[in-house]
Amino acid sequence: MVNLRIWRKFDFLMVGIVLLLIAYGALMIYSATQSAVDLQELWRVQLTRAGIGLIAMLVVSLIDYRYYRELYKFLYVGIVILLAVLLIAGELTGGTQRWLAGGAIQPGELTKLVIIIVLAKIISDHDGEMDRIPYLLQSLTVVLLPMLLVFLQPDMGTSIIIGFIWLAMALVGGMRLFHLGLLGGGVALASPIIWLMMKDYMRQRITLFLDPTGNPDDFYNVQQALISIGSGGWLGKGFGNGTQNQLRFLRVRHTDFIFSVIGEELGMLGAILLFLLIILLLWRILRVANLAGDPFGRLIAVGVGAVIFFQSFVNIGVNLKMVPVTGTPLPFISYGGSSLLTFLLTIGLLQSVLIYRKRLDFEN
């Protein structure tokens, strides 16, 4: 295109893995929705959105990532206001509000992206000083407000993911392990007080989260997921032949439980293939962190890696009954426009980090 050197730095392998994951996902969405008349076209919708998302990714990858450094305050204030408005609107109408603009965008997904940029800016400003408690607490404070707002939505899953993003970025940014222990101990000590301070409905959300038998729907879903995966065996029952999937015993199978469809129809082979693709992607993402020209770029890569890793693990963990049920989609695989778009944007951001790492480029 305009500048051949730009494309030389572009990580085609990473985008290739992403394309494979999206294709894998669309294929499984197709299999998961053939038995429900009203859902049969979803795989096409997903591919269309992937097309739009890929263009957005290319555009983002051409914008110098350092530009966002200057914008971080606007981004942060913007997302906090957005979350607060949604929360108030939700309280007023008596329902929960996780959707924006008639359901087109989930602000929770957008929040992750903004938090990665904001944290990267704040931590990189104090590069090498994160072992000091004031700076650590500053970064933590920045994260706590959106975490709380998201938790109240209620979207406990996203709230935890944001917390994990902070943890991963702070650790790579230089947080002392001693402080991590201190923080863990502090939370453990404070938890009874926090528990007492919480309102009843908040406690209910946490107990439901920790004890799936309290929610018969979740319990049923996980039980069916285990049956699906367990009955899949080595090679699975074959694409489109999963009885749990095709006879609809498995629920929310094209979104949160799509891994169970893979486990049932393609067996351990399909699941390991998925694992390898995700690990490969994470390797490419952490490679960006290694290659990044500045701490800001490196921390962005760490944040993106953290969110993709954490969400993948939590989603698959739910399917395998290792993690309590959260409505967390599997990156690039689960059906869902906001999630797919957000993850493609993060990939674009990483490409931008690669393309605009000027200093190192000259050194090479």
Next chain:
Amino acid sequence: MTEYQVKLRLFIFQLTVILFFGLLVAQLWRLQFLKGEEYQQLADRNRFRSVEIEAPRGIIYDRNGKLLVRNRPIFDVVIVPAYLPDDMTAETQVFAHLARLLKLPITNSGAREIASHNAYFRSFLHHEYTRLPNRQVKNSRSRLLSKTPRGIKDAVDNAPPFAPYQPVVIAADIDPAVAAIIEEKRLNLPGVFVQTNSERDYLTGELSAQILGYVGPISPGQVENYPPPIYNPNDNVGLVGLEYSYEDQLHGVKGQEIVEVDVTGRKVTTIGDSQAAEPGNNLILTIDLDLQTFATEQLQAAMEDSGGQSGAAVVLNPNNGEILAMVSLPSYDNNLFAQGISAREYSLLSEDKSAPLVNKAIGGLYPPGSVFKIVPAAGALEEGVVSPHQQFLAQGILYLPNKFFPDDPELAQPFYCWYREGHGLVDVVSGLAHSCDIYFYQIGGGYAPSGYEGLGHERLTAYAERFGFGAPTGVDIPGEGAGLAPTPKWKRLNYAETWVTGDTYNMSIGQGFVLATPLQVVNAYAALANGGTLYKPHLVKEVRNPQKDLLFQAEAEIAGQLGLSEETRGWVEEGLRAVVEWGTAKDVINVPGISVSGKTGTAEYCDRYPQCLDRDGRVKTSHAWFVAYAPSQNAEIAVAVFVYGGGEGSATSAPVANAILRYYFGIDQLEENADNAQAESENVALKNFTARLLGGDTHGSAGAAIHGFVLDEQGQGISQIIVSLSADGEEIVRLPTGNNGQFDFNDIATRLGDNWQIRLPDYPASNEIELSLDGGTRYFVEFQAMETGNAP
């Protein structure tokens, strides 16, 4: 932080990734290998079900092959809550769409307080309205029906919690056309399904309800009487009538198949070989539907004219006990029970004073009155108590002297004849002919002042029992009463009084304690008419399997012998002949060319004392009886007609019997038929029919079958209309419709064509029915004439 530390931490991150994915792999391995078998079994348990295939219940025909009961396919609309859209707006759209189609409210919470002001709502409370099937919300398996329609949303909200896959019945037995629309629109109606079931359809309703009975759910206390595998507790079984007594024949044998089901429990495919259901066997009755219809109309008219509150008529063949007609009025519509009767409707029926649920022909116990007189007559002649020509002077009143003061006329008890003027000198023939009470008092109870002994109560009871009184006849439907042939012991036990001559007097004229059912009465006369054999009356002539093979043929079953000499019988019969010739029924019975014998009866009863007395203190309310058989020699038919509170037997019941006899011997039909046929053919020629496929169900035989009706604008069947069945345009068979417009094509070889047409060749403007036939399936079709004016 040094570059090295950063790289180290990134490396640790990578290790963490590997470690955590390692955990996932370990869990995957545990699930898929260590516990793979177990989960495979759980997956199979999810999807495989062993399900019963309902066996179609046997069909019932009258003696001429006319269909009385069929199995009608019914359609229920159910919602599986789990498949409703998650979005509230979309869900409400589904409800609204369904509400329009089913004419049901979405919700009626909040509508309660204004219910009485709301005509739409009130209309559901109306008794008749609720019988319109597509407006009624009910659980067809339950008698606890709600009269007020639940709103669709209310029904879904009230579904059991934590069972989102359990279908909720929204509307039962909806119009097949609406069912078809819902099936067509199922893409717009996620979560809405149509379930098909089968229900008994009693085509003749009230006309045959007392005979056929009905089916209904097994009551909880009876479950152990209907053991698996033949039954399951949700089955419908025959509860009353032939449906009950021939339950073993009718129910069939359930089939079994292993099916793969989806999460809603709907069958996806059949796995392996299924064991087909064997349909129940069909009953062919001794009843002649036309005669039954005619007798019902006549009895109904007689009841209305006389003000009688109920009535019964039984027609049977005296030579084998076949019952040709059995009418009990008022009757009820047994379809109400088959559809699941509401508590309100049931209490209306069961609390009705005229007891429509009781078959009065077999279960009504009434004083027989004068029709009982053949018993003392036969007994006295046979025992030599009286000689055929021995005469008694009947002065209209007989004074029975007091037992302890025989010489004090003041204490004597008067016994009256119905004819106060007295019949003069009376022998057995004129005694029967005029129904002279004085004659029967004396031959039954004797007369002390003249030293005449009479038959006496012991022998009277013995002869009553020979004629079948006091014991059930053994007819093949439940609900039969034994009646009562009283004995001194019975009186002592029930009244703590001794038997006196007056009791014998009363019994001799069929009053007092003696009670009989109309069936017992007609059976007694039939025994006399056939030469002295008491048969067990029956309603089922043949039982055939669905392939039409004869499984059982009813034979004349002898219940006893009268044990009368030829001579005795001759004299009694002559008396009964005289009743019609010149006696109490002389102007009423008129069957040209056929000699008829009979007996009138006017049995006094008193339901409400003293309103039943007239000014002279005599009982004025009476039941009207008439019993007849014809021809007098070699009788073919015996008839008993009873009208409760109908007054004089000769005035109320005898004309009904006369009409039945005339009908049976075809006196009136010859001319009428000629007229009707002409009128009908002119009328019908203008008609233009619309064709409808009503539905189908499975039955046992390999071929397909088509059952249908040709109806006029009012829904009455039209006979003698040619119906043609063609395969791919080539005519296979044509046949005329039967008396109630019915036609049946059975055992159709489906390989003869792909597209089948049923049409009325004589009415080319009518549309035809096109269908593809599957073996083992029974299709129900209907041609109905369009309102005149549409005719070409």
